[in-house]
Amino acid sequence: MTVAIEFxxxxxxxxxxxxxxxxxxxxxxxxxxxxxxxxGCGKTTLxxxxxxxxxxxxxxxxxxxxxxxxxxxxDLRRRIGYAIQGSVLFPHMTVEENISYVPNLWNKxxxxxxxxxxxxxxxxxxxxxxxxxxxxxxxSGGQQQRVGIARALAASPDILLMDEPFGAVDxxxxxxxxxxxxxxxxxxNITTIFITHDxxxxxxxxxxxxxxxxxxxxxxxxPDEILSNPANEFVERLIAREVNYLTH
Ligand SMILES: Nc1ncnc2c1ncn2[C@@H]1O[C@H](COP(=O)(O)OP(=O)(O)OP(=O)(O)O)[C@@H](O)[C@H]1O
Ligand SMILES: [Mg+2]
Numbered sequence: 001m002t003v004a005i006e007f008x009x010x011x012x013x014x015x016x017x018x019x020x021x022x023x024x025x026x027x028x029x030x031x032x033x034x035x036x037x038x039x040g041c042g043k044t045t046l047x048x049x050x051x052x053x054x055x056x057x058x059x060x061x062x063x064x065x066x067x068x069x070x071x072x073x074x075d076l077r078r079r080i081g082y083a084i085q086g087s088v089l090f091p092h093m094t095v096e097e098n099i100s101y102v103p104n105l106w107n108k109x110x111x112x113x114x115x116x117x118x119x120x121x122x123x124x125x126x127x128x129x130x131x132x133x134x135x136x137x138x139x140s141g142g143q144q145q146r147v148g149i150a151r152a153l154a155a156s157p158d159i160l161l162m163d164e165p166f167g168a169v170d171x172x173x174x175x176x177x178x179x180x181x182x183x184x185x186x187x188x189n190i191t192t193i194f195i196t197h198d199x200x201x202x203x204x205x206x207x208x209x210x211x212x213x214x215x216x217x218x219x220x221x222x223p224d225e226i227l228s229n230p231a232n233e234f235v236e237r238l239i240a241r242e243v244n245y246l247t248h
Contacts, residue, residue, distance in 0.1 A: 004029040004064060004159060004191040005050055011058035012045055019045055020215045023059070030189040032182075034206030036199050036238070042215040043195045044085055047161050050193065051080045063159070078102070081157035083148045083165040085195070089136040095122075095147050096132040102155035121150035124180055126173065141168035149177070153184065160185075160192045166201070178204060199238045203227065211235050 003026050010023040019042045027033050035043050048054040049061045052068040061068045063076060089098050096118055103114045122129060125146040136144055145168045152160060162181075166174045182205060185192050196202050202209045203223040211218040211226065211234070219231035230236040 002029045006062040009059035010056045032192045032207045034202035035210045036202040037212030081152035081160045083152040083162040085163035162194045
């Protein structure tokens with residue numbers, strides 16, 4: 001097994017507040033890691049370290065063996081798809097231009113290739129072609145999120161970072177998108193880190209689930225390990241909510 005992403009002894013603080021300390025984690029190529037934990041515990045901070053949007057105060061993040069601080073940022077980010085929390089689209093670009101942004105960098109001479117790719121991803125995330133010429137402020141929150149997901153995937157990344165990507169979509173669409181992302185990930189074997197507030201979503205999608213609280217790993221394991229053998233009270237409480245949901 002090859003390691004795709006490695007957090008080595010990470011420390012990160014904002015002013016005098018320490019968010020992460022002595023944080024260590026290895027993610028293997030092809031893994032689908034879901035991250036669940038309380039608000040403000042450092043999930044987004046961790047994710048942004050992978051594409052060097054945040055640099056740790058101490059320690060290193062290695063992506064395919066290379067330290068993010070030493071890597072060429074453009075090369076690094078070109079290989080990483082990022083669906084941002086809250087789905088931030090480029091406001092001055094249409095849906096089509098948003099999704100085409102990265103593929104266009106590659107297919108400079110072959111615009112049709114990009115057009116076909118955009119159609120494919122629009123279809124996968126369940127967006128109507130009518131929306132192609134719309135701007136972000138002419139879309140609903142859930143539509144914007146789906147464009148954000150399509151944009152992240154259209155870059156054909158080998159690492160996919162998703163920060164609560166399904167937060168603003170209704171339950172039925174969400175279930176469909178979950179099934180779709182499982183399928184895409186299985187087929188393409190993209191190393192994926194997926195943050196969610198929803199333990200059910202984390203258990204459904206992840207090949208491994210990381211449970212965090214206050215910047216610390218509470219437990220990391222396969223979904224069935226987490227369910228059958230919660231490491232502490234925090235994890236137990238998270239799962240209790242899940243069991244409640246299933247039995248009520
Ligand atoms: N630029 C910043 N300056 C100061 N504090 C920050 C900054 N960015 C994040 N924080 C703080 O660091 C902590 C961790 O933030 P982070 O965004 O990683 O949390 P999170 O786990 O993703 O939370 P959520 O589930 O709400 O998205 C929070 O307490 C947040 O307020
Ligand atoms: Mg966050």
